Amino acid sequence: MASLHIPFRVLDEVIRHCLYEHPREACGVISGVDDPLTVHPIHNRDRSETSYRFDEEQQLRVWKEIDHRGERPLVIYHSHTHSDAFPSTTDIAGATYEVTYLIVSTKNPLNPQIKAWSLTNMKPVEQEIWI
Numbered sequence: 001m002a003s004l005h006i007p008f009r010v011l012d013e014v015i016r017h018c019l020y021e022h023p024r025e026a027c028g029v030i031s032g033v034d035d036p037l038t039v040h041p042i043h044n045r046d047r048s049e050t051s052y053r054f055d056e057e058q059q060l061r062v063w064k065e066i067d068h069r070g071e072r073p074l075v076i077y078h079s080h081t082h083s084d085a086f087p088s089t090t091d092i093a094g095a096t097y098e099v100t101y102l103i104v105s106t107k108n109p110l111n112p113q114i115k116a117w118s119l120t121n122m123k124p125v126e127q128e129i130w131i
Contacts, residue, residue, distance in 0.1 A: 003128040004075070004100050004116045005035050011131060013039045015112055018079035018104040027052040029059075030075035030102070031066040038071060044078075051090060052078045075116075077102035085115035087124045095119035100127060 010030060017039070018026040027044050030036040040062045043055040066073060076099050080088075085103040087095075095101060105113040116127040 002118060002125070003130055004102075005130055006030070006075075006102075007035070007037070008131045010036050010039055011114070011129075014077050014102065015104055015114065017041045018077075018106050019109055019112065021079065022106045022109055023049050023081045025049065025052040025079050025081055026104075027054060027076075027078040029062055029066070029073050030077060031069070031071040032074050033071055036074045038066075038069065040065070049081050073097065073099055075100045075102050077104065079104045079106050081106050083107060085113045087117055087119060092119055092122055092124060095122075 017028060024047055025044055028039060028041040031038045031040060042058050042062060045053045045055045076097060080103055083105065085105040087101065087103065101117045101119055103115055103117065114129065116129050117124045118127055
């Protein structure tokens with residue numbers, strides 16, 4: 001099992017964003033050089049409880065900011081508001097970047113479930129998260 005190191009403050013920021021948006025799905029990007037360092041929440045254009053889509057204009061601004069910082073996108077995150085933190089068929093089909101995909105399940109907002117996945121060849125492989 002591959003592993004992903006995420007500093008506590010970064011993971012905490014992602015979880016807070018996902019809980020803030022609940023019951024709609026939240027989404028965003030975590031960038032860094034080697035390890036995830038900077039959280040970039042992105043508006044969910046779908047404004048949905050069951051899907052997410054980055055706002056294209058905001059995504060372009062975030063990509064430029066990441067480039068300006070000398071970082072690169074390392075993690076794409078989103079929340080599942082009514083299901084476990086396992087990639088859906090839609091998540092797998094939409095996984096076009098070679099990054100880690102982090103899913104935060106907020107179906108139980110008092111106890112969010114967080115899992116990381118690599119989605120290579122349309123197959124989810126769980127990654128261990130260490131803080």
